[in-house]
Amino acid sequence: MGHKGLTADETVPAGGPARAVTLHDVAREAGVAVSTVSRALSNPERVGARTRERVQAVARRMDYRPNRIAQALPRGRTQMLALLVSDITNPHNFGLVRGAEAQASAAGFLLVLGDTQGSPELESDHVCRLSSVVDGFVLASSRLPDADLLQLQGRRSVVLFNREVDGFPSVVTDSVGGSRQIVEHLAALGHRSIAYLAGPSDAWADGVRWRALSSHAEDAGIEIARLGPFSPTVDHGSVAADVGLSSGATALVAFNDLLAIGVLRRLERRGVDVPGEVSVAGYDDIFGSDFCHPPLTTVTSPVEQAGRAVIDLLLGARSARPGLVLPADLRVRESSGPAPSTTIP
C-alpha cells in the first residue's frame, strides 16, 4: 500500500476525509508501545531520553496530532468552554466574545458559542446539549431561574456575566455606579423628571439599573418613572421613544444602547430636538454609540476585559476574584443637555 500520513504533501482532491495519524501509527513506526508514545509526548520526563527523542521525531515527521475527542474520554475534560449570550447580534457582546475567545484560546481551550435569543428555554436547551461537551459555562446575562443555575453548578463550573447569584463566581459591570453617575449628571443639568425605559423583566441588569436609578433619583429629589418593558432592540426604540416622550419626562434613560439608539432615531424622525427638548442616555457604550445622531451619552465598561476575566474565573486563575465588579463610567456626549425649563428661565 502507498504511504499515508506523510508530512502532508499528498494531494487528495476528491478523496473522503483521509484517516488521521494515530498514536498507534506512530508507535508502530517508532517500534514502541502506544503508551510510550503517549508519555513521550505528554509526559516527557517519564520516558528515557533516547526513546523520547526518537518518538518525538517520528511523531513530528508523521505530523501526528492528538485527537482531542479521544483524549477527552479518559481525561474527563474536553478543554472546551461554552459561552452563552442572549443576543449575539448585540454589539455589546462582541467585545465579550472576543475577549473570551482570546483568553480561552491562549489557555488552549476551545470556545463553543451559543445564542439564546433571550429565551430561558433556549438557554436551558443549549446548556443540556453542551453539558457533556464542555468543561464549563459562561452565562452572559443569563435569564435562567436561580434553581436551574444551582442544578447546573452541580455538574459543571459556571461563571456568570452581568448577573449575580449567591454562590456563583461572576463578573458584572458596575451598573449601580453608572446609574448614580447618570442621575448626578442629569440632576446637574437641571432635570427634575426622568423616565426609565425598561428592558426585559427577567434580565438581571434591568432590575439592578432600575433600583439604582430610582434610589439615587429619590436621594436627589428627582421624579422617576419606569416605563415598559421594551425589547432591547433598535426597532423597539420607536415605541419606547413615543411612550417616554408622552410621559412628560425631560430625560429618557434606556435599558441599553440598542434601545437608546432606537429612541434617538425615532425622536429625530419625529422632529424632536435632542437634547433641546429631551435628553437621552443609555448603558453599554456599544459600537455606534459614539457616531449615532446625536452621539449618545452612555455608561461605558471594559467589556473585552470582562470577557477575559470571565474565562480566568472559569479556569480558576488565582488572579481573578469571584465577585469581580468592573468599573463603569459615564461618557457624556451630545444626547444629553440642560433640561428645557432651565434654558428658558
Added chain:
Amino acid sequence: MGHKGLTADETVPAGGPARAVTLHDVAREAGVAVSTVSRALSNPERVGARTRERVQAVARRMDYRPNRIAQALPRGRTQMLALLVSDITNPHNFGLVRGAEAQASAAGFLLVLGDTQGSPELESDHVCRLSSVVDGFVLASSRLPDADLLQLQGRRSVVLFNREVDGFPSVVTDSVGGSRQIVEHLAALGHRSIAYLAGPSDAWADGVRWRALSSHAEDAGIEIARLGPFSPTVDHGSVAADVGLSSGATALVAFNDLLAIGVLRRLERRGVDVPGEVSVAGYDDIFGSDFCHPPLTTVTSPVEQAGRAVIDLLLGARSARPGLVLPADLRVRESSGPAPSTTIP
C-alpha cells in the same frame, strides 16, 4: 452509598461535578444489556416494544443524557462545526454568526467559534486545533493560501464564505454586482474620479471589489485609483480619509463599512462636507451604517441568510447549491451626492 443520578432534585452545593448517568446505569436499572439501551434510544425499531418502553421509561426517569464525546468516538463524527471569522468584532459578522448558529443548532450541531484576527497564522492554528473536534469548517473571509485550503479539504469538509476557490463550495455576496451599482450611481451623480480605499491585500473580497470597480469605471470612462491598503477598522478610517481626500477624487469607495464609517468620522472632524465636497460609499451595510453621520451609502447583503446557507452547504443539504452568490444591492443614503463640479456649473 446514597442514591445518585435521580431526576436531579439532589442539592450538591459544594460537591465536585456529580458523575453523570451513563448507559451502564440505565442498563443495570432496567435489567438489560447496554447495547439494548443504546438501541432502544437511538434505533428504536431494532428492539421489541415491551423492552423499548421499559428502557425508555427508565432512561427518562434517571434523566439520562448521552455523552456526546463518547458518542463521537465510535461514530467518527462529533456533530460540531467550526466557524472561523477574521474579526469577531466586525458587525458584518454578527449576522453571519447568528444565522450559522441558528441553522447549526436546528440541525443538532454545535458551533465552535474562532477569531482569526485577520492573521493567516492564527487561522491555520485554529484549524489544526479544531480539526479533530469538528466535522466541518466554515471559513469566512479566509486568508489561508489555496494550498492550505486544499490540504484541509482532504481531512474535513470546508465551506468558504466570501471567497471563491476552485473545487470548494462557497457562499459569496455579489461584490461585482454591488461594485457595478456603486460606479453607476456615482457616474449618474457626475463623478469623474473615484478613489478606492483598499482593504488587506490578502483579503479575497478586496481583489474582487477592486477589479469590479476599476473595470466598470473604465467602461464608464471614470478615473479610478487604488489607495492603501488600510486596516479595515473605524480607527484606520482617519488615515484613509486623509489619503483619499488628498488624491483629489470626488468620491471615496471604502473596502468596507467599518473603514467607511471611520472615513466619515474623520471628514466630519476635519470639517469636510459630505457629500457636498466628497461622496463616500462602502460595502456590507453593517449595524450603524444607517445611523452614522451622514448615513452611509453602501452595498447591502443578506448576511444572516448567508450564515444559514453556509451551514446547509456544509451539512450537504440538497437545497443549497455549491456556488451560491447572494444578491447585493446598493442602498443609497446621504453620504453620496452630486459631484462638486457639477453643482457649480
Added chain:
DNA sequence: CAACTGACGGCAAACGTTTGCCATACTGCG
C-alpha cells in the same frame, strides 16, 4: 411435528487516548 424464518437481546470489539501496575534491566552500594 420438523424445519425454517425472523425478531430480539447480548457479547464483545471497536473508537484513540490515558494511566495504574508490573516486569525488566540497569544503577550503585555494601
Added chain:
DNA sequence: CGCAGTATGGCAAACGTTTGCCGTCAGTTG
C-alpha cells in the same frame, strides 16, 4: 558478587458509546 533501588517501557483496563455478529426463542410453514 549480591542486593536493593530506580529508571524505563509494555500490558491492559479504563472512558461511554456504537455496532457487527451470534445465539435463542417464538412464530410460521410445509
